[in-house]
Amino acid sequence: MTEWINVAKLEDIPRQGARVVRTAAGEIAIFRTVDDEVFALRDKCPHKGGPLSQGIVHGKKVACPLHDWKINLDTGLAVAPDVGCAARFPVRVIDGAVNLSLTPEA
Numbered sequence: 001m002t003e004w005i006n007v008a009k010l011e012d013i014p015r016q017g018a019r020v021v022r023t024a025a026g027e028i029a030i031f032r033t034v035d036d037e038v039f040a041l042r043d044k045c046p047h048k049g050g051p052l053s054q055g056i057v058h059g060k061k062v063a064c065p066l067h068d069w070k071i072n073l074d075t076g077l078a079v080a081p082d083v084g085c086a087a088r089f090p091v092r093v094i095d096g097a098v099n100l101s102l103t104p105e106a
């Protein structure tokens with residue numbers, strides 16, 4: 001069974017931005033798209049560990065602030081030709097509250 005923890009309010013996360021949550025599983029970035037979808041990825045770029053939470057969200061991708069790799073928020077995969085993957089975590093919004101699970105998605 002998935003264990004959810006309440007980490008933020010949706011309104012506390014800027015649209016096209018992110019908020020970092022420090023957890024027992026490390027720092028996790030919660031992203032919010034213009035359409036108010038939320039995604040959670042480990043806050044480490046698969047390239048050289050840049051803080052993805054500092055990047056700008058375009059559609060369902062975030063651009064790493066260090067070397068501009070684009071990472072798909074829904075899969076954690078880097079956009080080709082770059083290759084790599086950031087761990088994804090389940091996240092959901094219920095009544096404006098953002099819930100996170102610390103069990104990474106397979």
Ligand code: FES
Pocket residue numbers: 045046047048049050064065066067068069
């Ligand atoms: S560390 Fe993210 S693109 Fe290089």
